[in-house]
Amino acid sequence: MANLFTRFKYQLQADLHDFFDKKEQKNPVALLNQYIREAEHQTEQTGKLLARQGQLKKELEAQLKETANMLSKREQQLGLASASGEADLIAFAQGEVDAYMTRKIGLLSSIDVCAAEYFELERKFETMKHKIKDMKVRQLELMGKENVTRAHHQMDKIINKQEDTSFEEISLYIDDLATKIDKQYEVTTFESRLAQLENKQKLITTNDKQENHAIVE
Incomplete structure (x- = not known):
């Protein structure tokens, strides 16, 4: 039964390690953020213990001062x-x-x-604070790499035509649209010129009729 429990415990630990390894591979920045939060919490608790140790040291020193004063007093009384x-x-x-x-x-x-x-606690406390600062620098580095990776990924998707609409398709669409606009402009221009010719012809015909009518009269 004990062996079975031990095997179960080791298997559970292995599963947990595998889970966190996969989680770290999937989102290292999020996992580092969790580490930093935990480290900051532990450092805060250590700071409180350090302050408490300093207070205990002051209380012991106060007791020593009082004891030294009483010892001096009793030594004088012993002399008397x-x-x-x-x-x-x-x-x-x-x-x-x-x-x-x-x-x-x-x-x-x-x-x-x-x-x-107290000195040992203070030394470790300072070391913990330095470690947190180092982790925060690492956090910024990872965030920068993550941003660059995402930016490259998005750009590669566009450049490699992995999206529904690529630059080339957009370019072809714009060229096709420009051609249609040019053709419509040409048709419109031709129609305008033809209309001008018609109006000119009508004006000439009207003038000829007026001149002929004047001669007859």
Whole structure:
């Protein structure tokens, strides 16, 4: 049963990897956008943890300052108690000095660890921000390549006559239309000239008739 579950898990992982590989091949820009969004979210969360770590470091330093002040105070009191010779006060003051000294040592160690961890977090945080900037540059490069690829594809479709209407077909259509317009213009011109001849002939005929009528009278 365990082997069957393991085989199913590995098969599912393989299917998911295959799905994302195909998705990346199909639309690498969209997948990169998703990566950038996820990276920005993770970086934002890391920034919050870094700020929290810085705040913890400040609180530890505040505790150390308070402890150092109390240790100094108890050491002075221990000196006074020792000078008074009162055993119970000496014991109490010594216990306080020991407690604050132990706390101070612990706080110093914690601050050192916290500072080292803060530095490491800060270094990785800066690295993450640089990675995001690099990915955004890559995003712009991919978008540029995608635009160029689409533009070439559209132009190739037109140039290679892969669309319903090509440049050559349009050119032939325009030439045919121009020829028809020229012929219509020629017909119109001929008709106009013929009409002018007819009008001229009619005018000559009318004038001849008028002249003949005048002679008869």
